[in-house]
Amino acid sequence: MITKRPLSYWVKTSNMKLQVLLLGLILITVAARVFPLEMQKKIVNQAIGARKVDLLFLYCGLYLAAVLLASGLKYVTTVLQTHIGQEALNRIRKGLYEHILTLPLSFFQKSSPGMVVSSLVTEVANAGEFVGAAISTPAINLLTLLAFGAYMFYLNPLLAVLSLATYPIVIYLVPKLQQRSNKANKQRVDITRKISSKVDEAISGIHEIHGNDSFRIENRKYGALVDQLFRVRVIWILYKNGVKVLNNLFQNLGPFILFLVGGYLAIQGRFDLGALVAFLSAYEKLYDPWKELMEFYQVYQDASVSYERIMEYFDVAPEHLLEPPDREPYAFKGEVTTRDLSFTVPGGIQLLKQINLELKPGEQLALVGFSGSGKSTLAHCISQLHKYTGGTVEIDGHEVSDLTKMDMAKNMGIVAQSPFIFDGTIRENLLYSCEAALGKNEDPEELPTLDEMIQVLQQVGIFADVLRFGLNTILHRDREAELVEKLIRVRHNFQEEYGEELADYFEFFDERHYLTYSGIAANLIFGSPNLDEFMIDRLPENRYFLDFLDEAQLRNPLISLGRDLASMTVDILGNLPPDEVFFRNTPVTSDEFAETRALVNRMENVHLHELREEDRLMLLRLALRFTPGVHKLIALPPMMENLILEGRHLFKDKISRERPEAVTSYAMNDYIYTQTILDNILFGKQTSDHPKAQERIGQSIVHLLVEEDLLEKVVEIGMEFNVGTKGDRLSGGQRQKLAIARVFLKNPPILVMDEATSALDNASQKRIQNLLETRWKGKSTLIAVVHRLDTIKGFDKVAVMKAGKIAEFGAYDELISRKGLLYELVHGPRASA
Template identity: 30%
Template sequence: MEHSLFRYIVRHSLRQQIVLLIMTVASFPFLYIFLDLPKIILNEAIQGKDFPKTFFGFNFDQMEYLIVLCGIFLLLVIVNQAFKYIINVYKGLLGERMLRRLRYDLFMRVLRFPLPHFRRTSAGETIPMITSEVEPLGGYVAEAIATPAYQGGTLLTILAFLFIQDPLMGLAAVSLYPIQIYLIPKLQRKVNNLGKTRVRLMRKVSDRIGETIGGIQEIRSNDTAAYELADFSDRMNGVFKVRYEIYIRKFFIKFLNNFISQLGPFFFFAIGGWLVIRGELSVGALVAVLSAYKELYAPWKELLAYYQMKEDARIKYEQVVAQFEPAGMVEAERLLNDPAAIEPFTGEVVLSNVRLADEGEIQLLDGVSLHLPLDSHTAIVGGAGSGKHELALTLARLADPQSGRITIGGKDLATLPDAVVGRRIAFVGSSTAFFNMSLADNLLYGLKHRPLTPRELDDESRPIWERDLNEAKRSGNCEYDVRADWIDYEAVGGKGTEAVERRLVEVLKIVRLDEDVFALGLRGRLDPAAEPERAERVLKGRETFHQALADEGLGKLVEPFEVDRWNDNASVAENLLFGAPRGDGEDLETLTEHPFVAEVLSEGGLDADLVEAGRRIAATMIELFADLPADHEFFEQYSFISSEDLPVYQVLLNRIEREGVGTLDAQERRRLAGLAFRLIPARHRLDVLDDRVRDRMLTARRRLMDNSPDDLKGRIEFFDRTKYHAQSSIQDNILFGRVVYGQAQARGRVGQKLAQVVDDAGLRDMVMVVGLSFHVGSGGSRLSNAQRQKAAIARALLKRPDMMVLSEPTSAVDALEQVEIIERLREAMTGRAIVWSVQRPVLARSFDRVVVMQGGRVVQSGTPDEVDIDGSAYRRLVGDA
């Protein structure tokens, strides 16, 4: 990457800069005529005497001549502004393209950083450099050549005009410029140095904020908030002092510029007036000169601003480039080279005298030499600081040794492109990054190397795609289509969605993540319009499930939804509307506020019943929970009202007691009715709705289902035993009812029966596929540590690598499950290499070979029987464990 910003600009935008320069130079003749025209209007059209005048072969009297000249003046205004508009738009386009290129170049360099660099530099420092710090550079790139050319050319044109009118007036105009040219750079240099300091300080502030967010748990648990605030205040004080000094110096520069510019009219009035009085200069020429001098200040001011911008951009660019050139960067060719054919690894992995040291030159691997056959499974064991983790990183080429050599099948690992290493070797550590997308997308991430199948484009979208592709080319960005099909189906073992899903389910079972994903799938949703066959299978499962409950005498555990029956285990809102909201983020209580629902409730007299039920619920809640602390678990489990809202309802009940329910306004009545709508009779057992109210509620339900207006029907999906409900989970679709409250172990027994029915109907894999659409959250935060580790192993296994390198990948997994996962993974990787840095040395006994590390050296190597002998390093490790 170019170290000089100007060279970077010339290298990537020379042609566009030349186009800007040509347009700029082409505008100067029109500018000169525009400056000279006021003098002609005054001297010839307004004060002239010899009329009619001939102009372009036509004769004009005085008024006609004035109108023609004014018309030309207006035309020149349009022409000059059109030049400015076209130049500015082109500059904006060029600036955005170059900014896009620069950010792309910086991001690609991040991908090339050596891994140890990320231990020294946090994301809090790197992210602002790519996003906010380089933002001004885009503006400067567009101005780099065009602005000094345009503004300098404008300045010279105006000065030429002044000197042509009178040399003395021209000298008066330029007399003060040398002072500014001498002083401004000296003052600006100090401002630039302060700007560098400000940028460095703000990076450290940004880094500290990132550390604080990451360590918020430690801050809260150790009561160090006051210390953190003091530290932040101290850092901001340093920033404040630098910025204040910048303001003082910057505005002094501005004061100096404005003062000198205001001296110009003094010279013009004095010298110009003297020349007019002596008859050596016409009034029209003086007016034209004054007008031209007024125009002179604008380009000079722009040139000064450009100088400040240039220095600021130069500093930012140099600082950014320095941060993005750490030692040991990966070559771009190694990162992006894509061989036509990638052959599987064969033979063995050979490490010859491999040495690895950290930034402090502490030896992590010290002369490691090993032979690892690619058809065997090797366990690496060792204590803390033994080098076993570093050996795993080196084998996966995630750490580059300082000396020594690693070959695979005779090929030097260091020279192979990432396209080979990333597809033939898989690495799994104890902590793995997950992206904020679905579980399936995260699992398939290791299969997305290059786009293999272009996306299908219709006549409407193709021009947009081609335009976007051309912009990517002009900006030097990647030309791959991120919306194409990137999945490596050869690694999957079959092409198409079904093959991918089968493979995903297969690896989930190997790593024992299938039950978790199955549970996620039951809580997930299916789109019946997009997947009608699967929805139909769920409906068949619904009938099978209810029939199985009836056959086994378990029907009392689930109360199904029936259109003519009240459901004690569903909420009052569900009983009234008998359906689920169609829209995401909408709830049933919101739908109860629809005007038609309110009308039906009012006509049935139910509005008063619901308000009264809400009043009784509020009184009961206040009586039960008023004396409990705000964070008591009972609020979460049983209360309709949060601890913060209890006083509000207390005030409301006191007013009802004094003045009666009739004094409540519409909002207060809705608040009380809302409590009644959340009531689940069987769960809460408050007995605030009698049979008479329930019967009228069923009547209101029927009217809502039959007569609701289209806008309300479009927002509710009414329960129908013959239909799949898109907004309900798969589990709720199969249950088509509610588990009965109060029955011993009802949920567990229903869950077992539901799982059995799903298995018998052959729906398990389908449900797991739905579970794969679960969004894992930022960094996989919605998954447990054990789930993330299992998913990481599954992602590596999906690639079908020739060698899988693992470093304590199951540290969060239950001990018995660790053994099972090792057995299953070894079976799945039969004939291919596994190198596993195990957490517990005893686990190594099930591997083909064992490597014992100590102090960065290999102290034992061989079969489990060969290393597990009296007094051996391995035996000591097992004994210590």
């Protein structure tokens, strides 16, 4: 198990080829570091002392070559260290993640996601940094120290002993300080985990915090933890810096001894100047490897603390083997038996007591009872999610506690009350269980087909949602041309077959006609913008568009229209409250009304050309926003309508010549890649949001897609819809339907459904129940925790639970006739009395 492996294990099992290469480079590097010292001595004594320029150039050249070689090798060793360390970190993270996934549910019930994430992502990084440097850093620096020390002894043994005498003191004192630093570091790790858990809890419960105005409570909790971390980090950093200060202090005592003793010897003529220079240089260079060793020691201590805390935290053994070691997974028929089953949690609380039941393959069992009676716990014990503490649970005669996870997954499908939907597409979530059930040597082509996926989507009632996702998809230009051609045909057929019928609800794009339910700006560009600067709301600031208005002589007429709109709005709505209801018939919003009133006052007795530029821009914005079919406060003059239609043609000619990438003009035979599939089919604007109109348009679209054999293709595109983190882009009902479809697609011999339809409306619940009573009846053994008692009549058996025991067990009609607990649950306690 990975948690039993010491940190040294990852050093021993790291890339040995690279480690050997590193050691070879280290030997060369050490020689390259020492060689310049001898060159310094020769430069001073032989070249400068003898005044030989040729020797000066030679020794300086050799010195430079050695320095460059050492620097280059240092970079190479750093790269290799990084690769080794990150490779080891990669292995640690993967191995630890694999282990975490196998831990029992009880571990996660007492561990927050934030703590797990912090351990796996942040804290373990120190271990990787250490592994990368574990061999090379001490090797290169110890060898360098020994080489420099030997060279110093070669120059002068007495000076060498005196200058190196401080190092043993440092070696003795540093571990003492480091022990205290480690203690504070362990506290820092623990508090950091608590902070991660607190932040994770606050984000997960943000709705409750906002709903209860509990900001002060949460700030107080978080603040207390941060204050603890502050105090611990101060102590930890003080000890860490204490190690550095102590090291620097003793390091700086060396030059004092050198200058005092070495200078005296040089004055006495017992030590030549070149040797003194070389000795001083060697001592100074001792500091770099010594410093790196001290830093490595800190890295080692930090990594050891973090690694030990992580492995201690996750040192929990999985309750079951993942896969059978010497056989294929069992294929069960679905017989489920429990005998004297009990389940006790830590603390001695017994949640299940003496549970006995027997289900034949294909039978359906409803688990009902009061809240807290143990229904879900029983379902979890049968499905191996909880390890029961007494009795037996058998599937086809095999003890559940002895089965592997693969045995269970191959034969059982589970739908929880709050099913988890993974970040990814609908298709990925739909196939999740099926892909997991594939063996190592099984062919991925054995996964369900598109037809099978569509079938389960229809069965659970999420087909229409997936179709809508597909219709609301924006296709990429590299999509197959055949699909685009078919969609263009659907567009033509939609107008031909339903144009007259939907005339009261829809306005089609027609280059010859003014679009009364689109703004003036949209009428002018008559296309779909491809660039942000050509978006409708940004056109008033678009210099290219403004220049076009001037060329087409449209700016002043539009500003004049804006003045009329502003004046009319102020006259009619001036004395009314700023409610959005009153502003539906005008392009002026309630937020803009005060500014518009001030503008109208400024316009009195002032010609348009005399207005300030910002006022003219505001009037232009109002005019471009004006939509005659919606803003019925004023009618669009026919002359203005004709001017805009002429301007539309001018703009199309201009933009196609000068900026063809800016706007895709509407054309009946051209696909618009910046709009959805649905928008491309409709090719117009809906003028009414009446439910009947929505329904009729939807029906006609489906009919036309079927005619062109495109329905399945659009649904397939809809399956690529990304559901977001935890399925947040889906409703609660959609998440449950997708989870049910996921299990149905797996087609297991045993189904466990824990209040699997609790988030569904009545019609959807009835749909699922009918499906269970027809398609799955006799095919799969069903164990369902039921919250709606009106759905249990079709079950073969009903188990009524109370206080962790099965109080009643039998067929529905039989139990009702007894007028016992089930009767009381269905009809109420007074009815049974």
